[in-house]
Amino acid sequence: MLSDTPSNNATIQKYKDEIIPMLKLLLETEMKEYIQLVSLKKNDFLLKEGEVCHYYYFVLEGILRNYYIKDGTEITTNFDFPNDIATNFTSLMLQQKSMGYIQGMTACKIYRMKASDFDELKVQNPLMQQIKEILVSGYVILLEERLYSLQFCTAAERYHFMMERYPHYLQQIPLTYIASYLGISLETLSRIRAKY
């Protein structure tokens, strides 16, 4: 199965376990004046297609979903859980219109910080610099892993891998979204689940 696959779960998790609480503390103390608390109702949007993303979002409560619309159908690219940083990286970096949406799947509580403020704070506080590097690295590793699994694994392998890695996803997310995240149809996912 995926045993001989790049698997960096433990290490990424270690980073996150160390970095995220530190970041949260920083946000709530030194950086307090730069953050705003955002409350989303279920199905509210954090970002819509065509808008430029200016913020980093720190998820406190709730689950968000990132998706594109291609040929009229929604295509899920990511889920954001508490303690995740949610943003549209491409839109933010290039300051161009977002191709996708970030939407609350549940009611959410979120800190947001302007990316421009963040960049200024980095200059003064080298810890922020470090935190950003680690978060971005974690994101790169995540992307590489997802890429690997899309390129080389069958739908069933991808599903089992995801369930092993993110068991909490299964509980809280409708299968339609999981299917589109895995790049397969809802029916195929259902059949995979029936087998195992």
Added chain:
Amino acid sequence: MLSDTPSNNATIQKYKDEIIPMLKLLLETEMKEYIQLVSLKKNDFLLKEGEVCHYYYFVLEGILRNYYIKDGTEITTNFDFPNDIATNFTSLMLQQKSMGYIQGMTACKIYRMKASDFDELKVQNPLMQQIKEILVSGYVILLEERLYSLQFCTAAERYHFMMERYPHYLQQIPLTYIASYLGISLETLSRIRAKY
């Protein structure tokens, strides 16, 4: 086709066109004592499975290929051309054994710099910091784009997209590698090419 797809070609290219010459100049002047020139013969390895990657590589001449081996078959994940930065990001970041190989498809000339040296230089020279951020961002955008195309596009779409974006690939790379890069079989690629 891919017209409604995230396409950041122009912007990434702009970044690269500005950043890469600057980096090259820096490497050859201020940072001269931190780089080494590496010469590879065709089929020589820059990195092998099981080794930890400690370097950033700046490709001067030649073409390199990044690949994994899964179930006995090579699976290409990337090509590195002159003016690209080649490395195994995951191995470098996490200081863990590489799952894949970086191999010269042709004879190559390459500058290498220890990642630890690079990180020190960043502290002294904020330009280096900026350069790194831009390069990493560019890499993230590339990964997101590849991910998108693997998740949502047919093999034919992916091929045409690649040909449009990287026409020079077609000229210089055997179809086997292109097929595995696209995540399809050699035969399927051949049929796609026959049609169009």
Added chain:
DNA sequence: CGAATTATTTGACATATATCAAATGCCACA
């Protein structure tokens, strides 16, 4: 609680792509 809506499963069939085998084309080099 019960009706309406939504989520999930199942079935029949279509399509894209993989796999195996063979044929052809291309090229290095003895």
Added chain:
DNA sequence: TGTGGCATTTGATATATGTCAAATAATTCG
């Protein structure tokens, strides 16, 4: 120059997955 080894194409067939339609199952909400 010819020959052996790759690279690429083509054909026949198998398999995985998608699509459409319908049946259940679960959830929401008046």
